[in-house]
Amino acid sequence: MALSGKTAVVTGAAMGIGQAITEKLLHNGAKVVLLDVNESAAKTLVENLSKQYGQDRTLFLSCNVESEEQLKAAFEKTVDTFGGIDILCNNAGILNENEWEKSVSINLLGVIRGTYVALQHMNKLSGGRGGVVVNTASMAGLGPLITCPVYTATKHGVVGFTRAMAGASAASGYGIRFNVICPSFVQTEFLSDPNSKMGQFSHLADVIEQMISKAGTLNVSDVAESVLEMVTDETKNGEALMIFSKGKHYVTFPSM
Numbered sequence: 001m002a003l004s005g006k007t008a009v010v011t012g013a014a015m016g017i018g019q020a021i022t023e024k025l026l027h028n029g030a031k032v033v034l035l036d037v038n039e040s041a042a043k044t045l046v047e048n049l050s051k052q053y054g055q056d057r058t059l060f061l062s063c064n065v066e067s068e069e070q071l072k073a074a075f076e077k078t079v080d081t082f083g084g085i086d087i088l089c090n091n092a093g094i095l096n097e098n099e100w101e102k103s104v105s106i107n108l109l110g111v112i113r114g115t116y117v118a119l120q121h122m123n124k125l126s127g128g129r130g131g132v133v134v135n136t137a138s139m140a141g142l143g144p145l146i147t148c149p150v151y152t153a154t155k156h157g158v159v160g161f162t163r164a165m166a167g168a169s170a171a172s173g174y175g176i177r178f179n180v181i182c183p184s185f186v187q188t189e190f191l192s193d194p195n196s197k198m199g200q201f202s203h204l205a206d207v208i209e210q211m212i213s214k215a216g217t218l219n220v221s222d223v224a225e226s227v228l229e230m231v232t233d234e235t236k237n238g239e240a241l242m243i244f245s246k247g248k249h250y251v252t253f254p255s256m
Protein backbone atom coordinates (compact mmCIF):
# COMPACT_ATOMS: atom_id res chain seq x y z
CA MET A 1 0.00 0.00 0.00
CA ALA A 2 1.47 3.34 -1.07
CA LEU A 3 0.67 5.94 1.58
CA SER A 4 0.37 9.02 -0.64
CA GLY A 5 -3.19 10.32 -0.35
CA LYS A 6 -4.11 7.77 2.30
CA THR A 7 -5.71 8.76 5.62
CA ALA A 8 -4.62 7.22 8.91
CA VAL A 9 -6.11 7.43 12.40
CA VAL A 10 -3.71 6.86 15.31
CA THR A 11 -4.91 6.55 18.91
CA GLY A 12 -2.61 7.53 21.75
CA ALA A 13 -0.81 9.71 19.19
CA ALA A 14 0.24 12.61 21.42
CA MET A 15 3.50 11.04 22.58
CA GLY A 16 5.65 7.94 22.67
CA ILE A 17 5.04 5.16 20.18
CA GLY A 18 1.88 6.81 18.83
CA GLN A 19 3.76 10.00 18.06
CA ALA A 20 6.46 8.03 16.27
CA ILE A 21 3.86 6.11 14.24
CA THR A 22 2.21 9.42 13.32
CA GLU A 23 5.50 10.96 12.18
CA LYS A 24 6.45 7.84 10.20
CA LEU A 25 3.11 7.79 8.36
CA LEU A 26 3.30 11.53 7.62
CA HIS A 27 6.88 11.21 6.38
CA ASN A 28 5.70 8.50 3.97
CA GLY A 29 2.89 10.58 2.50
CA ALA A 30 -0.21 9.83 4.56
CA LYS A 31 -2.53 12.30 6.27
CA VAL A 32 -2.91 11.52 9.97
CA VAL A 33 -5.70 12.14 12.47
CA LEU A 34 -4.33 12.06 15.99
CA LEU A 35 -6.65 10.87 18.75
CA ASP A 36 -5.63 11.31 22.38
CA VAL A 37 -6.82 12.53 25.79
CA ASN A 38 -3.68 14.61 26.36
CA GLU A 39 -4.83 17.75 24.57
CA SER A 40 -1.88 19.95 25.47
CA ALA A 41 0.72 17.47 24.23
CA ALA A 42 -1.29 16.70 21.10
CA LYS A 43 -1.86 20.35 20.19
CA THR A 44 1.85 21.13 20.58
CA LEU A 45 2.74 18.11 18.45
CA VAL A 46 0.24 19.00 15.71
CA GLU A 47 1.54 22.57 15.64
CA ASN A 48 5.06 21.26 15.02
CA LEU A 49 3.94 18.63 12.51
CA SER A 50 1.94 21.22 10.55
CA LYS A 51 5.07 23.34 10.18
CA GLN A 52 6.99 20.30 8.92
CA TYR A 53 4.39 18.61 6.72
CA GLY A 54 1.82 21.32 5.92
CA GLN A 55 -1.42 22.51 7.50
CA ASP A 56 -3.68 20.07 5.64
CA ARG A 57 -1.96 16.81 6.60
CA THR A 58 -2.80 16.50 10.30
CA LEU A 59 -5.82 16.88 12.55
CA PHE A 60 -6.02 16.40 16.32
CA LEU A 61 -9.30 15.29 17.86
CA SER A 62 -9.67 14.87 21.59
CA CYS A 63 -10.90 11.31 22.04
CA ASN A 64 -10.95 8.84 24.92
CA VAL A 65 -10.94 5.30 23.52
CA GLU A 66 -13.09 4.27 26.48
CA SER A 67 -15.97 6.15 24.87
CA GLU A 68 -17.79 4.73 21.87
CA GLU A 69 -19.51 8.10 21.43
CA GLN A 70 -16.19 9.94 21.22
CA LEU A 71 -14.76 7.34 18.83
CA LYS A 72 -17.81 7.59 16.58
CA ALA A 73 -17.56 11.38 16.51
CA ALA A 74 -13.83 11.25 15.78
CA PHE A 75 -14.18 8.81 12.90
CA GLU A 76 -17.11 10.78 11.43
CA LYS A 77 -15.05 13.99 11.62
CA THR A 78 -12.15 12.16 9.98
CA VAL A 79 -14.31 11.05 7.04
CA ASP A 80 -15.88 14.52 6.75
CA THR A 81 -12.44 16.12 6.68
CA PHE A 82 -10.36 13.71 4.60
CA GLY A 83 -12.99 11.71 2.71
CA GLY A 84 -12.36 8.29 4.25
CA ILE A 85 -10.15 6.10 6.46
CA ASP A 86 -7.50 3.75 5.06
CA ILE A 87 -5.31 3.01 8.09
CA LEU A 88 -6.11 2.62 11.79
CA CYS A 89 -3.48 2.22 14.51
CA ASN A 90 -5.12 1.27 17.82
CA ASN A 91 -2.14 2.23 19.93
CA ALA A 92 -3.50 3.91 23.09
CA GLY A 93 -2.70 1.97 26.24
CA ILE A 94 -1.83 2.25 29.91
CA LEU A 95 -0.17 0.17 32.58
CA ASN A 96 -2.00 0.29 35.90
CA GLU A 97 -2.48 -2.88 37.90
CA ASN A 98 -4.15 -0.80 40.65
CA GLU A 99 -6.89 0.44 38.32
CA TRP A 100 -6.98 -2.81 36.41
CA GLU A 101 -10.51 -2.38 35.12
CA LYS A 102 -9.42 0.89 33.49
CA SER A 103 -6.50 -0.98 31.93
CA VAL A 104 -8.94 -3.48 30.43
CA SER A 105 -11.26 -0.69 29.25
CA ILE A 106 -8.45 1.14 27.45
CA ASN A 107 -6.00 -1.55 26.36
CA LEU A 108 -8.43 -4.24 25.20
CA LEU A 109 -11.93 -2.78 24.98
CA GLY A 110 -10.50 0.40 23.43
CA VAL A 111 -8.95 -1.65 20.62
CA ILE A 112 -12.22 -3.52 20.06
CA ARG A 113 -14.28 -0.31 20.18
CA GLY A 114 -11.94 1.48 17.80
CA THR A 115 -11.94 -1.44 15.39
CA TYR A 116 -15.71 -1.84 15.34
CA VAL A 117 -16.39 1.87 14.90
CA ALA A 118 -13.76 2.10 12.14
CA LEU A 119 -15.25 -0.95 10.38
CA GLN A 120 -18.39 1.10 9.67
CA HIS A 121 -16.23 3.45 7.60
CA MET A 122 -13.50 1.13 6.22
CA ASN A 123 -15.47 -2.01 5.31
CA LYS A 124 -15.78 -2.38 1.53
CA LEU A 125 -19.16 -4.09 2.06
CA SER A 126 -20.54 -0.89 3.62
CA GLY A 127 -19.07 1.66 1.22
CA GLY A 128 -15.59 1.86 2.67
CA ARG A 129 -12.28 1.74 0.85
CA GLY A 130 -10.83 -1.21 2.78
CA GLY A 131 -7.36 -0.75 4.23
CA VAL A 132 -5.34 -1.95 7.19
CA VAL A 133 -5.54 -1.98 10.99
CA VAL A 134 -2.36 -2.32 13.05
CA ASN A 135 -2.90 -2.84 16.78
CA THR A 136 -0.27 -2.24 19.45
CA ALA A 137 0.05 -5.17 21.81
CA SER A 138 3.35 -6.09 23.50
CA MET A 139 5.70 -8.98 24.10
CA ALA A 140 3.44 -9.34 27.13
CA GLY A 141 0.79 -10.29 24.62
CA LEU A 142 2.75 -13.43 23.79
CA GLY A 143 4.10 -14.41 27.20
CA PRO A 144 3.28 -13.53 30.82
CA LEU A 145 4.74 -10.43 32.42
CA ILE A 146 4.39 -11.68 36.01
CA THR A 147 4.40 -8.19 37.56
CA CYS A 148 1.40 -7.14 35.44
CA PRO A 149 -1.13 -9.97 35.08
CA VAL A 150 -4.02 -7.77 33.92
CA TYR A 151 -1.82 -5.86 31.46
CA THR A 152 -0.67 -9.27 30.19
CA ALA A 153 -4.30 -10.35 29.78
CA THR A 154 -5.19 -7.20 27.84
CA LYS A 155 -2.28 -7.62 25.44
CA HIS A 156 -2.96 -11.33 24.92
CA GLY A 157 -6.51 -10.26 24.13
CA VAL A 158 -5.31 -7.71 21.58
CA VAL A 159 -3.22 -10.38 19.82
CA GLY A 160 -6.10 -12.86 19.73
CA PHE A 161 -8.67 -10.27 18.66
CA THR A 162 -6.43 -9.00 15.87
CA ARG A 163 -5.75 -12.48 14.47
CA ALA A 164 -9.45 -13.40 14.64
CA MET A 165 -10.42 -10.14 12.90
CA ALA A 166 -7.87 -10.87 10.17
CA GLY A 167 -9.55 -14.19 9.48
CA ALA A 168 -13.08 -12.82 9.71
CA SER A 169 -12.24 -9.94 7.36
CA ALA A 170 -10.60 -12.20 4.78
CA ALA A 171 -13.51 -14.68 4.92
CA SER A 172 -16.10 -11.89 4.68
CA GLY A 173 -14.50 -9.78 1.96
CA TYR A 174 -14.15 -6.63 4.06
CA GLY A 175 -10.96 -5.67 2.22
CA ILE A 176 -9.21 -4.85 5.51
CA ARG A 177 -5.99 -6.43 6.78
CA PHE A 178 -5.39 -6.76 10.54
CA ASN A 179 -1.93 -7.06 12.11
CA VAL A 180 -0.44 -6.59 15.58
CA ILE A 181 2.93 -5.41 16.88
CA CYS A 182 4.46 -6.94 20.00
CA PRO A 183 7.31 -4.69 21.13
CA SER A 184 9.64 -5.38 24.02
CA PHE A 185 10.55 -2.47 26.33
CA VAL A 186 10.43 0.90 24.52
CA GLN A 187 11.97 4.12 25.85
CA THR A 188 8.83 6.20 26.57
CA GLU A 189 7.03 7.75 29.54
CA PHE A 190 5.26 4.40 29.83
CA LEU A 191 8.31 2.92 31.57
CA SER A 192 8.58 5.72 34.14
CA ASP A 193 8.03 4.82 37.82
CA PRO A 194 7.02 1.19 37.18
CA ASN A 195 6.61 0.41 40.89
CA SER A 196 3.65 2.79 41.11
CA LYS A 197 1.92 0.93 38.29
CA MET A 198 2.21 -2.64 39.54
CA GLY A 199 -0.21 -2.43 42.43
CA GLN A 200 -0.19 -5.58 44.56
CA PHE A 201 2.76 -6.90 42.55
CA SER A 202 5.11 -3.96 43.16
CA HIS A 203 7.22 -6.27 45.36
CA LEU A 204 8.26 -7.93 42.09
CA ALA A 205 9.65 -4.68 40.65
CA ASP A 206 13.18 -6.05 40.53
CA VAL A 207 11.99 -8.67 38.02
CA ILE A 208 11.20 -5.86 35.59
CA GLU A 209 14.50 -4.13 36.26
CA GLN A 210 16.34 -7.37 35.54
CA MET A 211 14.31 -7.92 32.37
CA ILE A 212 14.97 -4.41 31.11
CA SER A 213 18.69 -4.62 31.83
CA LYS A 214 18.76 -8.00 30.02
CA ALA A 215 16.53 -7.02 27.09
CA GLY A 216 17.52 -3.38 26.68
CA THR A 217 15.08 -0.80 25.37
CA LEU A 218 13.90 0.02 21.88
CA ASN A 219 13.64 3.45 20.31
CA VAL A 220 10.16 4.52 19.28
CA SER A 221 11.44 4.79 15.70
CA ASP A 222 12.19 1.03 15.72
CA VAL A 223 8.54 0.37 16.53
CA ALA A 224 7.22 2.89 14.01
CA GLU A 225 9.29 1.29 11.24
CA SER A 226 7.67 -2.06 12.02
CA VAL A 227 4.21 -0.51 11.88
CA LEU A 228 5.06 0.98 8.48
CA GLU A 229 6.10 -2.49 7.27
CA MET A 230 2.79 -4.03 8.33
CA VAL A 231 0.82 -1.13 6.82
CA THR A 232 2.54 -1.14 3.44
CA ASP A 233 3.16 -4.88 2.89
CA GLU A 234 -0.16 -6.06 1.50
CA THR A 235 0.81 -9.71 2.02
CA LYS A 236 0.62 -9.17 5.78
CA ASN A 237 -2.71 -10.15 7.34
CA GLY A 238 -3.13 -11.81 10.74
CA GLU A 239 0.56 -11.34 11.54
CA ALA A 240 2.08 -10.65 14.96
CA LEU A 241 5.50 -9.02 14.84
CA MET A 242 7.83 -9.34 17.84
CA ILE A 243 10.15 -6.36 18.08
CA PHE A 244 13.15 -6.51 20.39
CA SER A 245 16.51 -4.78 20.57
CA LYS A 246 18.20 -7.64 18.67
CA GLY A 247 15.72 -7.39 15.79
CA LYS A 248 12.22 -8.39 14.86
CA HIS A 249 10.49 -11.69 14.16
CA TYR A 250 7.07 -12.71 12.87
CA VAL A 251 5.44 -15.05 15.36
CA THR A 252 4.58 -18.58 14.26
CA PHE A 253 1.49 -19.72 16.13
CA PRO A 254 0.41 -23.34 16.61
CA SER A 255 -2.09 -24.34 13.93
CA MET A 256 -5.25 -26.12 15.11
Ligand SMILES: NC(=O)c1ccc[n+]([C@@H]2O[C@H](COP(=O)([O-])OP(=O)(O)OC[C@H]3O[C@@H](n4cnc5c(N)ncnc54)[C@H](O)[C@@H]3O)[C@@H](O)[C@H]2O)c1
Pocket (backbone or CB within 6 Å): 011, 012, 013, 014, 015, 016, 017, 018, 035, 036, 037, 038, 063, 064, 065, 066, 091, 092, 093, 094, 106, 136, 137, 138, 139, 182, 183, 184, 185, 186, 187, 188, 189, 190, 191
Ligand atom coordinates in the same frame (compact mmCIF):
# COMPACT_ATOMS: atom_id res chain seq x y z
N1 LIG B 1 6.73 1.61 26.27
C1 LIG B 1 6.81 0.29 26.25
O1 LIG B 1 7.74 -0.34 26.83
C2 LIG B 1 5.79 -0.52 25.50
C3 LIG B 1 6.15 -1.80 25.06
C4 LIG B 1 5.21 -2.55 24.37
C5 LIG B 1 3.96 -2.03 24.11
N2 LIG B 1 3.64 -0.80 24.55
C6 LIG B 1 2.30 -0.30 24.23
O2 LIG B 1 2.44 0.79 23.31
C7 LIG B 1 1.31 1.67 23.43
C8 LIG B 1 1.80 3.09 23.57
O3 LIG B 1 2.62 3.12 24.72
P1 LIG B 1 3.75 4.24 24.92
O4 LIG B 1 4.97 3.56 25.42
O5 LIG B 1 3.84 5.11 23.71
O6 LIG B 1 3.08 5.04 26.13
P2 LIG B 1 2.94 6.60 26.41
O7 LIG B 1 2.40 6.66 27.80
O8 LIG B 1 4.19 7.32 26.06
O9 LIG B 1 1.80 7.09 25.38
C9 LIG B 1 0.50 6.60 25.49
C10 LIG B 1 -0.44 7.62 24.85
O10 LIG B 1 -1.77 7.11 24.92
C11 LIG B 1 -2.63 8.13 25.41
N3 LIG B 1 -3.81 7.55 26.08
C12 LIG B 1 -3.85 6.94 27.29
N4 LIG B 1 -5.10 6.58 27.60
C13 LIG B 1 -5.88 6.97 26.56
C14 LIG B 1 -7.26 6.88 26.28
N5 LIG B 1 -8.12 6.35 27.17
N6 LIG B 1 -7.72 7.38 25.09
C15 LIG B 1 -6.87 7.96 24.22
N7 LIG B 1 -5.54 8.08 24.42
C16 LIG B 1 -5.06 7.58 25.58
C17 LIG B 1 -1.77 8.93 26.36
O11 LIG B 1 -2.31 10.23 26.57
C18 LIG B 1 -0.45 8.97 25.60
O12 LIG B 1 -0.39 10.05 24.70
C19 LIG B 1 0.50 1.13 24.63
O13 LIG B 1 -0.58 0.36 24.15
C20 LIG B 1 1.50 0.24 25.37
O14 LIG B 1 0.85 -0.81 26.08
C21 LIG B 1 4.51 -0.01 25.22
Ligand SMILES: CCCCC[C@H](O)CC\C=C/C=C/C=C/[C@@H](O)[C@@H](O)CCCC(=O)O
Pocket (backbone or CB within 6 Å): 095, 137, 138, 139, 140, 142, 143, 144, 145, 183, 184, 185, 186, 190, 191, 194, 208, 211
Ligand atom coordinates in the same frame (compact mmCIF):
# COMPACT_ATOMS: atom_id res chain seq x y z
C1 LIG C 1 6.74 -1.90 33.90
C2 LIG C 1 7.10 -1.99 32.44
C3 LIG C 1 6.08 -2.81 31.67
C4 LIG C 1 6.31 -2.67 30.17
C5 LIG C 1 5.27 -3.44 29.40
C6 LIG C 1 5.55 -3.35 27.92
O1 LIG C 1 4.47 -3.83 27.18
C7 LIG C 1 6.84 -4.07 27.53
C8 LIG C 1 6.80 -5.55 27.79
C9 LIG C 1 8.16 -6.07 27.44
C10 LIG C 1 8.55 -7.33 27.57
C11 LIG C 1 7.69 -8.38 28.05
C12 LIG C 1 8.23 -9.62 28.08
C13 LIG C 1 7.48 -10.78 28.54
C14 LIG C 1 8.17 -11.92 28.64
C15 LIG C 1 7.48 -13.19 29.08
O2 LIG C 1 6.94 -13.81 27.97
C16 LIG C 1 8.47 -14.16 29.73
O3 LIG C 1 9.25 -14.69 28.68
C17 LIG C 1 9.38 -13.40 30.68
C18 LIG C 1 10.56 -14.28 31.14
C19 LIG C 1 11.38 -13.43 32.11
C20 LIG C 1 12.78 -13.91 32.16
O4 LIG C 1 13.56 -13.53 31.25
O5 LIG C 1 13.06 -14.73 33.06
